[in-house]
Amino acid sequence: MIAAGNSGSGKTTITLGLLRALQNRGINVQSFKVGPDFIDPLHHRHASGKASINLDIFMAGEEGVCKEYSLYASSAHTVVVEGVMGLFDGSVRDTASSAHVAKLLGIPVIVVLDASSMAYTAAAILHGLTTFDSKLTIAGVVFNFCGSEGHAEMLRDAAESVGVRCLGCIPRTELVSLKSRHLGLNYEAAADQVYSAMAQLMEQHLNINELLEHTTPFRFEPVSDSVPTGKLRIAVAYDEAFCFTYEHNLRLLAQLGTVKFFSPLHDAHCPDADLVYLPGGYPELFAQQLAANESMKQSLLALKRTGAKIFGECGGMMYMGKTLQTSDGVVHRMCGLLPVETTMLGSGFSLGYRRISRGKEVYYGHEFHYSSYASNPVNTLPVVVENANGKVLQSPIIAEGKVLGSYLHFYFRTEVEITQLLF
Numbered sequence: 001m002i003a004a005g006n007s008g009s010g011k012t013t014i015t016l017g018l019l020r021a022l023q024n025r026g027i028n029v030q031s032f033k034v035g036p037d038f039i040d041p042l043h044h045r046h047a048s049g050k051a052s053i054n055l056d057i058f059m060a061g062e063e064g065v066c067k068e069y070s071l072y073a074s075s076a077h078t079v080v081v082e083g084v085m086g087l088f089d090g091s092v093r094d095t096a097s098s099a100h101v102a103k104l105l106g107i108p109v110i111v112v113l114d115a116s117s118m119a120y121t122a123a124a125i126l127h128g129l130t131t132f133d134s135k136l137t138i139a140g141v142v143f144n145f146c147g148s149e150g151h152a153e154m155l156r157d158a159a160e161s162v163g164v165r166c167l168g169c170i171p172r173t174e175l176v177s178l179k180s181r182h183l184g185l186n187y188e189a190a191a192d193q194v195y196s197a198m199a200q201l202m203e204q205h206l207n208i209n210e211l212l213e214h215t216t217p218f219r220f221e222p223v224s225d226s227v228p229t230g231k232l233r234i235a236v237a238y239d240e241a242f243c244f245t246y247e248h249n250l251r252l253l254a255q256l257g258t259v260k261f262f263s264p265l266h267d268a269h270c271p272d273a274d275l276v277y278l279p280g281g282y283p284e285l286f287a288q289q290l291a292a293n294e295s296m297k298q299s300l301l302a303l304k305r306t307g308a309k310i311f312g313e314c315g316g317m318m319y320m321g322k323t324l325q326t327s328d329g330v331v332h333r334m335c336g337l338l339p340v341e342t343t344m345l346g347s348g349f350s351l352g353y354r355r356i357s358r359g360k361e362v363y364y365g366h367e368f369h370y371s372s373y374a375s376n377p378v379n380t381l382p383v384v385v386e387n388a389n390g391k392v393l394q395s396p397i398i399a400e401g402k403v404l405g406s407y408l409h410f411y412f413r414t415e416v417e418i419t420q421l422l423f
Contacts, residue, residue: 112144229255
């Protein structure tokens with residue numbers, strides 16, 4: 001696991017460079033990402049050529065995380081797991097943190113430290129990280145943003161003084177800096193040559209051979225996915241505007257029937273379907289283009305009239321609404337599937353895990369958005385939404401006929417949960 005003392009230490013850059021470097025060596029590598037993030041796994045996919053899988057104990061539970069890990073890791077030669085935030089930062093204290101996942105799966109941790117403004121203080125930080133939890137195995141450290149070879153020597157000495165093996169000192173470079181956008185890194189800006197540059201940087205400054213010696217044997221019984229039994233026709237939006245999907249949810253949808261992908265940006269219409277899934281993404285960046293694709297909007301309205309179930313999350317819900325106001329104040333007409341209007345103006349920032357209850361039904365997910373409703377939504381489902389600490393929040397699910405939408409990103413634990421909520 002590539003983890004860090006805090007966010008912004010560069011663990012994603014190092015993970016991406018390592019993934020591409022391993023791919024270049026012909027190694028069958030499988031990547032995972034701790035936490036609910038959508039964007040880092042998109043980077044992983046581009047760097048390694050394979051889908052990256054989220055490992056989130058809050059949303060999936062410990063049993064679910066073990067199953068996901070076993071399902072995808074068993075066929076790989078090497079597994080690389082990217083942590084989330086700081087090593088012990090979780091939903092509540094260290095619950096669902098990188099450390100929690102590492103202990104659950106028996107994975108050794110490589111700590112990435114931002115060394116740009118420190119030298120021997122690194123020893124104190126490493127001492128704290130390595131002794132805080134005796135059940136956690138920290139196999140080494142990678143110092144990032146090193147200023148010079150002299151600086152790197154001081155950092156190696158600091159690590160050695162507390163018995164931590166230094167596996168690399170990565171210099172400061174603008175070559176691989178990626179601009180942040182909302183959540184994680186901006187994957188659209190990372191062309192293939194950037195991943196190759198990251199890999200070259202890791203080959204030069206990271207002891208990859210020694211790092212691979214710290215891997216542990218796969219200790220889970222391999223599991224196989226269940227055979228699809230459903231006969232639903234399912235259409236899933238996927239393009240530059242709608243790309244926030246969990247591989248796990250897509251796999252569950254495939255259990256329920258035949259999945260077809262379509263693009264609200266580029267296609268003329270949505271495929272005929274019993275269920276249409278509009279995931280989150282960046283509709284605000286493509287609002288003009290989405291508004292102009294009138295035939296797509298009309299095809300979705302036609303599906304609503306025929307009784308198809310249409311489900312939207314965050315950006316997908318914004319597209320389903322009447323209008324979307326972008327940050328320049330321009331109002332764009334969206335689908336009109338739901339009686340809501342959303343805006344990028346004002347204080348709509350919301351972030352965190354969510355537990356959603358409807359009677360005896362319980363679902364898990366998270367929120368991360370900067371937009372907000374322009375007015376209070378109507379036609380809401382009778383649900384209770386809480387954060388990880390149990391505080392009740394106002395995060396409605398809007399329903400009109402068989403059309404549902406909200407700012408919530410759901411992580412369905414089973415296909416039964418999908419049918420339970422939507423059908």
